[in-house]
Structure formats: structure tokens, C-alpha cells
Amino acid sequence: MKPTVLAALVVLAVIGVVDWPTEAVDFADRLAPPSSAHPLGTDQLGRDVLARVLGGVRYSLGLGLLALAVAVAVGTASGLASGWWPRHPLARGTQALVDVLVALPALLVGLVVAAVLGSGLTAALFAIVATGWAPFARQAHRLTVAVRGEDWVLAATALGAGPARVLGHHVLPAVASPLLASVAARFAGTVLTLAGLSFLGLGVQPPTPEWGAMLAEGRTYVFVAPWLVVAPAAALVASTVALGWIAQTRRTCCATR
Template sequence: MSAVNAPSPGGWREWLMSDRPQSRRQAALGRAYGGWRTFSRNRLAMLGLAIVIALLLVALFANQLAPYSPYIGDLRTTRLLPPSAAHWFGTDDQGRDILSRIIHGSRITLFVVVLVAILAAPIGLVVGTVAGYSGGLIDAALMRITDIFLAFPRLILALAFVAALGPGIENAVIAIAITSWPPYARIARAETLTIRQADYIAAVQLMGASPWRIVLRHIMPLCVSSVIVRVTLDMAGIILTAAGLGFLGLGAQPPTPEWGAMIANGRLYVLDQWWVAAAPGAAIFLVSLAFNLLGDGLRDALDPKGVK
């Protein structure tokens, strides 16, 4: 950054919030700063962010945080023990520490969420922007395919794909990703229908840019923020879908400490040994709530009208 464009000492905030940025970098940093100010004023969004960061740290340091092995228990001495100082969340029917299994299960939850987002969001973004910019027959064909996927409940459609692919966490991720992209395509198409009428798109067309270049370089980046917000809000549904597949035995297979499978294992003891199912259920609820709060905050922060 040149000395001319650099802010004076103590003037970083004024430099970031300038109405007349002197460079693209200053403009980008200013938008990011304004978005963060809007986001940080939302206490519930900050709470959701804190829980998500805690989930990331727990998953990263699971081996150090888990007090016991998530796979090995003692049927003779530690089977179905209630919560205590030795086992904070109690033990399951195999004598395994539930807290340790929940801590290690956070890795599987993040694995599913991240992979589904990486697979589904780009597919929906490409389909939506291509359909919105192309129009005509291409738009009609892509949107009818999208409508077919939207016509089925996500869990039911995921069950069909997992049944075809076979049980397992990898196949569950693929099935959830296949069923998750249509809403992103709808959002991207709606954004593209508005953007393609802008004057700068007409200018780019007059300069001879190809349709693919216009879509990839000029339209798609403007649709990313809306898709990111929708992905964040959908992460709770992704977690619930993965837990549902695990509950039905089509997701992660035993003895993998997946939260949905843990609830399925605890349903046999829900009346007397309630903690076996309650602990993983509470973990799913807390993480799903955190992603919803985070998504609401991002929606406000990434809204150009809401950034101040």
C-alpha cells in the first residue's frame, strides 16, 4: 500500500469507513469492517459464533479433551452409569463414556457440514447463475430439474440415495449434498436475474466478453454472499439430516461416535437411563441453534442496506 493511501496514525476507522476509497483494497476492507460492525452488534449472532468456534476447537483437540476412549468401555463395571464426577454425561450400554463419544462425534459433524457445503454450494451457484443469465430453454430445463429435487423432502430423498449407494458416512455426505443444492440454485438465479440487467454487464458484453466469463467473473461473485448466508442457515438442517440417517443406521456405522447413531442406541433406555439419548440430542440442538444464530447474523451483516 502506498504512503498516499495509507491511513494516518489513529485514523484506521476513518480510513476504513471512507465514502471515497482510494483503492479496491480499501473498499474491500471497508465493506468487511462495516459488515463486522453490524454482525458484532447482534449478541445472539456473537453467541452462535462463539459456540461454532468452540465446536471447532473441540473437534481439533478431541484427543486431548476426551477423558476416555470413545470406542472402548467396560461392560462389567461402567455399563449405563448415570452422570457423575467420573463420567460427566454418564456411560452407554457398552460402558463407554458418553462425553468422550460426543467430543469425538463433533469431528464427524464438522466433516459432514464442511463437505456438504463444499459440494452443494458450488453446484447450486453454477446452476443458478447459468440458468438466470442464459434464460430461455436452458433456464427452463435447469429450473425444472431443480423443482424435481425440491418436490421431495430432503430426508426422504437422502434416504433414497443412501439406500442406492449403501450405508456409510461418505455416502451419507454425497446423498445430503445431492439434496441440498436446489435452494442455492434458486437464490443464485434470483440474484442473477437482477444483476444481468445492470449497466456494467451491458458494458462488459460490448467489450466482447464471453458468456462464461461474464457469469464466472462478474455475476457469480455478487451472488456468493447470499449463498453463504443460505448455506450457514442450512447447516442446522444438514446436521439434522445426517443425524436422521445415523439414527436409521444409514449414516456412520458402529462403533463410530456419530450423534444420531448415539441417539438411536439410547432410545432403548430413554425411560430409565435417559442420559444415553439426552446428551447427544442436546449436542445436536446446541450446534444447530448456533448455526441458525450465526446465519441470522451473517444475513444482516452481508446485506448492503444493513451495513453502516
């Protein structure tokens, strides 16, 4: 990974842990345009938009990373199990479910799950995990099937290693690199899904400074104070483009090894 990318990730991590004054209200300074005091202006309650955009890193990227981590864990575990025992009825059922979920748009499935569970952070995270685990399960299944017949796997089995040890100590390290190569690309999709759910009122709720929720709040004032929409939209676009570039860099590095 290039030093500039690593530096950018460190900066984002620092931004995410700082306690920004996102809820400081000043009714005397409502809908103020960008100025030296407020570089990105203020919102309808007089809150500093820059502080809220920076505070949104913790929610838009932090919660997205949390949901992605759970999705990766669930998908990898189910893919390893179904790839090791491909003829088991449960494995076949899992792969059939994966085929259905992969064929459907993630946001559509997320909308259905969030609508059933209700709005809120927990429902949004569950919806993202419910849609995000399937691609990792399919990839882990395919990779496990490909390596389960390799000599080193057969040797470990012949020496008496149980399935859990073979999968954890031999198969998982072999399939981890291709799985990690797709995490950054999925991360961008996860951030967009979370923002979409929040924008539609099914995800993170105001006044939490999540970028999708900020877009939903700011659209009412788009002609009066366009910075309320431009600022979170720019942060969302910049982060997803950067994550896509990181994913492409990761794929290139894996391909050249």
C-alpha cells in the same frame, strides 16, 4: 458477526480436531450414571458419553459442513449457468429438476437416495448433496437473471470478456453475499438430515460417534440410562438452534447494509 459467535465457532473447531477417546471401552463401568469421573455417564460398552458427544462434533458438524460446501458449489454453479443462458434446454431441465427437489422434503429425498445407494457415510453425504444443491441453484439462478442486464455486466461483455470471466469475476461476487446469508440456515438443516439418516441406519454407522447414530444406539436403553439419549439430543438441538441464530444475525446484517 458478534465476538461471542466467533469465539463459539473457534471453540467448536478446536473440539472437532481433538482426538477424543471415543472408543475407550470399560465393561466394568457399563451404563454408569453421570459422575465426576464421567460427567455424562457411560454407555452400554462403558465408553465415556461426554467424550463421544465432543468427538461427534467432527462428524455431525464437520461432515455436515463438507456436504453443505459441495451442495453450495454445485448449486451455485448450476444456478449461474442456467441464469446466464435461461433459454437453453439444459437450463430449463435443470430448473425443472430444482422445482421438484425444492417441493419435496429433503429428508424424504435423502431417504430414497440413501436407500438406493445403501447405508454408509458416502451414501449419506451423496444423499445430502443431492437434496441440498437445489435451493442454492434456485437462488443463484434468480440473482443471476436479476444482474445479467446491469450496465456493468453489459460493459464487461462489450469489452470482450467471455461468459466464464463475466460469471466468475463480475456476477458471482454480486450474488455471493445473499447466497452466504442462507448458508447457516441450510447448515442447520444439513446437520439434522445427516442425523436423521444416521438414526434410521442409512447414514453414519456405529461405533462412529455421530449424534444421530448415538441416538439410535441409546434408544434401546432410554429407560435404563436416559443420558445416552439426552446428551446427543441436547448437542444436536443446541447446535441447530445456534446455527439458526447465526443465520438470523447474518440476514439482519445483510438487510442493514
